[in-house]
Amino acid sequence: MARSNEPIVWSLFAAGGMVAALFLPVTVVLIGFAVPLGWLDAERLWEVVHHPLGRIFLFVLIALSLFHAGHRLRFTLVDMGLRGASHALAGLFYGAATLGSLLAAWLLLT
Amino acid sequence: MAKDWIRPMPRAWWLTRRTWRVFMLRELTSAFVAAYAAFLLLLLLRAREAGDPASTVWTGFVECLSSPWSLAFHGAVLAMALLHTATWFVAAPKALRLFRGEEPVPERIVVGAHFAAWFGASLLVAWLVLG
Amino acid sequence: MESSSPVAAAAPAPAGAAPPTIVLEVFRYLPDSEDAPRYERFTVPYRHDWVVLDALNHIKDRLDESLAFRWSCRMGVCGSCGMMVNGAPVLTCGAFLRDYLPGPVRVEPLTHFPVSRDLIINMEDFIHKMEAARTWLIPKEPRRLEEGEYRQTPAQLAQYKQFTLCINCMCCYAACPVYGLDSTFVGPAALALGQRYNLDSRDGGQAERAEVLQSDHGVWHCTFVGDCSRACPKGVDPAGAIQMGKVQGTVEYMKALLLPGRRARAQG
Numbered sequence: 213m214a215r216s217n218e219p220i221v222w223s224l225f226a227a228g229g230m231v232a233a234l235f236l237p238v239t240v241v242l243i244g245f246a247v248p249l250g251w252l253d254a255e256r257l258w259e260v261v262h263h264p265l266g267r268i269f270l271f272v273l274i275a276l277s278l279f280h281a282g283h284r285l286r287f288t289l290v291d292m293g294l295r296g297a298s299h300a301l302a303g304l305f306y307g308a309a310t311l312g313s314l315l316a317a318w319l320l321l322t
Numbered sequence: 323m324a325k326d327w328i329r330p331m332p333r334a335w336w337l338t339r340r341t342w343r344v345f346m347l348r349e350l351t352s353a354f355v356a357a358y359a360a361f362l363l364l365l366l367l368r369a370r371e372a373g374d375p376a377s378t379v380w381t382g383f384v385e386c387l388s389s390p391w392s393l394a395f396h397g398a399v400l401a402m403a404l405l406h407t408a409t410w411f412v413a414a415p416k417a418l419r420l421f422r423g424e425e426p427v428p429e430r431i432v433v434g435a436h437f438a439a440w441f442g443a444s445l446l447v448a449w450l451v452l453g
Numbered sequence: 454m455e456s457s458s459p460v461a462a463a464a465p466a467p468a469g470a471a472p473p474t475i476v477l478e479v480f481r482y483l484p485d486s487e488d489a490p491r492y493e494r495f496t497v498p499y500r501h502d503w504v505v506l507d508a509l510n511h512i513k514d515r516l517d518e519s520l521a522f523r524w525s526c527r528m529g530v531c532g533s534c535g536m537m538v539n540g541a542p543v544l545t546c547g548a549f550l551r552d553y554l555p556g557p558v559r560v561e562p563l564t565h566f567p568v569s570r571d572l573i574i575n576m577e578d579f580i581h582k583m584e585a586a587r588t589w590l591i592p593k594e595p596r597r598l599e600e601g602e603y604r605q606t607p608a609q610l611a612q613y614k615q616f617t618l619c620i621n622c623m624c625c626y627a628a629c630p631v632y633g634l635d636s637t638f639v640g641p642a643a644l645a646l647g648q649r650y651n652l653d654s655r656d657g658g659q660a661e662r663a664e665v666l667q668s669d670h671g672v673w674h675c676t677f678v679g680d681c682s683r684a685c686p687k688g689v690d691p692a693g694a695i696q697m698g699k700v701q702g703t704v705e706y707m708k709a710l711l712l713p714g715r716r717a718r719a720q721g
């Protein structure tokens with residue numbers, strides 16, 4: 213048996229799980245509820261999104277969340293009966309996470 | 323030579339035990355995590371399209387955040403995100419076994435430290451944004 | 454059962470009052486004479502201090518001597534009496550009938566394993582997994598007898614001690630859906646015992662074990678359902694051992710990636 217290359221995607225999964233656990237709830241509250249409540253207006257949200265710290269925060273949150281979710285969904289579908297499609301699912305989910313991360317990098321860092 | 327009897331798992335195996343249903347719910351939080359990452363990408367696309375905070379593309383988008391659809395979406399994502407946070411922290415001491423000399427650090431201390439960090443980080447972000 | 458069961462509600466009987474009998478629904482598979490398994494109901498005396506294994510022995514002694522099941526120590530040490538009781542993998546010598554009142558109690562062989570006969574599973578695959586994971590001490594430096602014992606501090610012992618409590622009862626395999634879905638998975642007990650030796654300061658077999666533990670069928674197959682740890686009658690935490698294995702494997706992998714040649718040297 214050969215040693216697995218899974219550590220590459222697992223470390224992204226684990227890092228993404230931690231980042232999402234720490235920062236997703238507050239992000240959802242701020243955008244989804246603080247804005248409707250009037251605590252956060254359109255201009256301030258614009259500033260936050262374009263602030264260097266805000267850009268780094270959003271890039272890390274988006275990219276790692278995508279890898280976290282892609283890894284988990286891959287194994288969930290495998291466990292639900294798509295074991296035969298394991299490689300195809302890996303390509304699909306990690307591919308989508310990579311594209312999403314590149315899109316986020318382009319939107320935030322250029 | 324007698325034949326062994328094989329009992330295959332049912333297709334919907336994950337519905338058959340309570341802990342497996344909970345497991346599947348935990349795994350499905352990731353669909354909501356992904357959905358929210360996609361939503362954030364949409365927000366950034368709108369910002370790029372608008373080019374200016376006064377543009378109606380941006381103000382219109384921000385107005386949409388108050389719509390019932392947005393509130394329902396954010397409510398669902400928040401519930402699943404909190405479930406993810408809770409399950410993630412409760413699982414953390416499994417991978418992180420700490421010792422003080424011969425005594426293992428109790429799991430609830432490791433879990434508690436994660437929740438404390440989460441609380442602090444959330445407050446910090448909220449304070450920076452709402453300032 | 455809930456305390457609000459109709460029996461308790463209707464008859465506020467003195468403590469210890471119990472039904473005279475209890476029904477067991479036992480999985481029967483007799484490959485020599487029958488094509489498929491069936492459930493057979495046996496009515497056995499109810500005794501407050503009886504465990505499911507006592508009821509099975511009563512059946513074998515008094516009702517049907519053809520019933521086949523494994524047991525030996527009757528005290529939670531040998532690990533041979535693991536079965537499914539009402540759908541959960543347990544040691545039947547530790548499962549009191551009083552916890553399953555009013556019955557019937559469904560007794561089946563451990564799931565996820567082939568059934569050889571009645572309550573007896575075929576454990577060949579489990580034995581192979583234990584061998585593959587090299588669940589024994591591979592000394593870091595072989596010592597001759599006259600050089601004395603391998604020394605270890607209490608702190609070093611504490612690192613792996615809880616994983617030594619495994620009695621190979623296979624309840625964790627019956628609890629694990631990942632093994633049930635795909636038996637190429639090395640599985641909880643073998644991975645936990647592999648980790649137990651990896652954590653032992655006297656052991657030098659990490660690289661050898663990694664070929665299995667760190668393969669796609671090893672720790673990386675696990676999706677952390679966590680039922681192995683909930684099912685373990687000895688309080689071992691195989692799920693924890695596997696997550697540790699993932700973290701350590703990742704650290705090793707990244708080191709090998711960043712410092713090429715290191716792995717070649719480590720493997721000698």
Ligand code: FES
Pocket residue numbers: 524525526527528529530531532533534535544545546547
């Ligand atoms: S008979 Fe030995 S563990 Fe139950």
